Amino acid sequence: MVGVGVSDAEIRQALPAELAAGRRMELYNSLLTQGRLTVLMRPSDKQLLYRVVSDDRAEKMRGLGTSEQMVYNLIEKSGNTGIWSKYLKNKSGIQRQQLNKICKTLENRKLIKSVKSVQAKNKKIYMAYDVDPSLEVTGGPWYSETQELDQEFIDVLYAAILKYLSQRSFSTVQDVATFVQQSGMSRETLRPDDIETLLNTLIYDAKVEAVVPASTGSGVKYYRIRKLEPSGNTISSVPCCVCPVASVKSPLEFGGGVALQLTATSDRFLDYLLGMHSQGTDQPSGVRIHESMAPILVVRGTAEPQ
16 A cells, blocks of 8 residues: 555455455554554545655554544644644534544644734644745744834844945845855855845835846846935926026017917926015025016916916
8 A cells, every 4th residue: 555545445455355454454554553554535535545755754653543544644744834724624624622632642742833914814724744834834034933024133134235236336145145054144044045135125115236247148136235326416406497488588579479388396486576576575695686677477387478
């Protein structure tokens, strides 16, 4: 009995015809108790299948009954993602109270363990004892042992990476990963993929930029502190200083068909100045309204001579 396993009907055909069914069941139970046999369930028809186990596995399974064997196999089959207790109940067909008792027995024998998933903290998930949970379950290095996002740890890494990059012209993901590992900041080894996740977040925050030098031809990304673009000065923010028809000396030069397309900012700027001029309001320091502006009427973004 190797591979997936064989059914009772298949075993019966291979045994002497005179062997009674009761005796066959006794042999099954004896082998299960010794841990030499394991029981599986075929998903297609829910039929029980029997499979021989190795000596090492037999030692762990010694003394377990049919139900315990079946539950363990279902859990083992779930791999590093585990199986939710509700799904385990549905697949095994065992009532919840009995299933809880079986799982407790398996846990005490260190055959299985229960873990919490960051995606569903209220769900109990079982997996084989010697299997490491997947990142999908643990959330990776960014989560604490209590399955909470470790924001303080992440912020420390951000600050250290930014300081490291500020001291160098360019760095690869591997460069940064090596630095973090040697610094001892992380309680576990961070993979290059983990470091790249941090770098991408810093890129989205406009603190870091990635470049691929054409000269290398390797396609490898290099990271550096983002160079800030120079901000505009005060003069460039004044509408008149960037006016496309600033060379016009007088409203009379507009003639009859020329109109200025003004921005909303320019609209408000001229409204403000013209309002002060018409009301005789004192002009702020440094502002002088030329008399040639008085005849200009601002109407919905256009300026026309009156």
